[in-house]
Amino acid sequence: MSNLLTADNPIGIFIAISIFLGTIAILVSFHEAAHAWMANKLGDPTAKYQGRVSLNPLVHIDPLGTVLLPLFLIVISVVSGGPLFLFGWAKPTPFNPWNLQNPRRDAALISFAGPVSNFAIAIVIALVIRALPATNELVSFYLLFLLNLTLILGIFNLIPIAPLDGFKVVSGILPKNLALQWEQLERFGPFLLLGIIFFGGAILQPLISTILDFFLKILLG
Numbered sequence: 520m521s522n523l524l525t526a527d528n529p530i531g532i533f534i535a536i537s538i539f540l541g542t543i544a545i546l547v548s549f550h551e552a553a554h555a556w557m558a559n560k561l562g563d564p565t566a567k568y569q570g571r572v573s574l575n576p577l578v579h580i581d582p583l584g585t586v587l588l589p590l591f592l593i594v595i596s597v598v599s600g601g602p603l604f605l606f607g608w609a610k611p612t613p614f615n616p617w618n619l620q621n622p623r624r625d626a627a628l629i630s631f632a633g634p635v636s637n638f639a640i641a642i643v644i645a646l647v648i649r650a651l652p653a654t655n656e657l658v659s660f661y662l663l664f665l666l667n668l669t670l671i672l673g674i675f676n677l678i679p680i681a682p683l684d685g686f687k688v689v690s691g692i693l694p695k696n697l698a699l700q701w702e703q704l705e706r707f708g709p710f711l712l713l714g715i716i717f718f719g720g721a722i723l724q725p726l727i728s729t730i731l732d733f734f735l736k737i738l739l740g
Contacts, residue, residue: 536593538661540586544576546637546669547609550676551579553636554612554629561625563618571612584608606716611682623698627691630684637673638734641666645738666738667731674730680715681708 552574555566570578580586589607596604614629616622644666653659679685686708690698715723 532597536590539593540589542665542668543589543607544580544585545574546640546672547585548574548576548579549636549640550633550672551609551612553632554614557629557632558612558614561619561628563614563616563625565615565618566612569613579609579612581608581610604720623695624691627688630687630691633684634673634676637669637676640669641673641734641738644669648739666735670731670734671727674727674734678712680712681705683708683712 552572555571555573558565559567559572566572573579584607589605592605612629612633614626616626619625644662648659648662648666651658651662676683677685677688679689681704686705690701693701
């Protein structure tokens with residue numbers, strides 16, 4: 520397995536990157552479709568009319584954020600031999616708060632639906648891993664990789680910093696007066712998030728790893 524991802528094996532690298540980006544596209548499609556589905560259920564068909572209640576990756580992926588940037592970071596990691604650092608995004612799923620009965624609560628539910636889809640996929644994968652005998656190393660490796668990846672997507676998106684889903688979730692939980700103050704921080708979110716990603720890895724990575732290990736122990740025993 521390790522020989523597949525060495526810098527002197529370009530075919531292996533191409534196959535591994537293609538599988539990785541394809542997997543990301545599928546997981547992102549579930550995540551964004553869950554947002555769109557929940558918004559439609561709560562009375563806002565905006566995303567539905569844009570074709571976003573779909574598992575077709577083409578309607579969700581952002582060429583730069585879902586393909587080119589992750590691809591660039593993977594290539595840099597392989598060429599340099601350094602640790603893999605990934606960052607990216609999909610096309611945000613739109614919703615119109617004026618179509619919602621309770622905009623603050625419903626926005627939180629719409630936001631929460633994305634990570635929930637990741638955790639639901641993780642449960643299914645874990646059941647498959649438990650049910651299948653570990654006879655095929657490649658299949659076992661991919662399923663475990665898929666489980667880790669979907670959990671990381673769910674955990675990361677629940678960080679309460681805009682534009683991640685966790686920001687709106689917290690806003691929907693807080694009392695109205697605190698929520699209004701909380702929402703004033705939204706405009707600073709992208710800058711704070713980029714700062715944490717690029718300069719706060721020593722804190723962010725161990726935190727996500729700890730939560731990931733917790734979920735893996737629950738799902739796999």
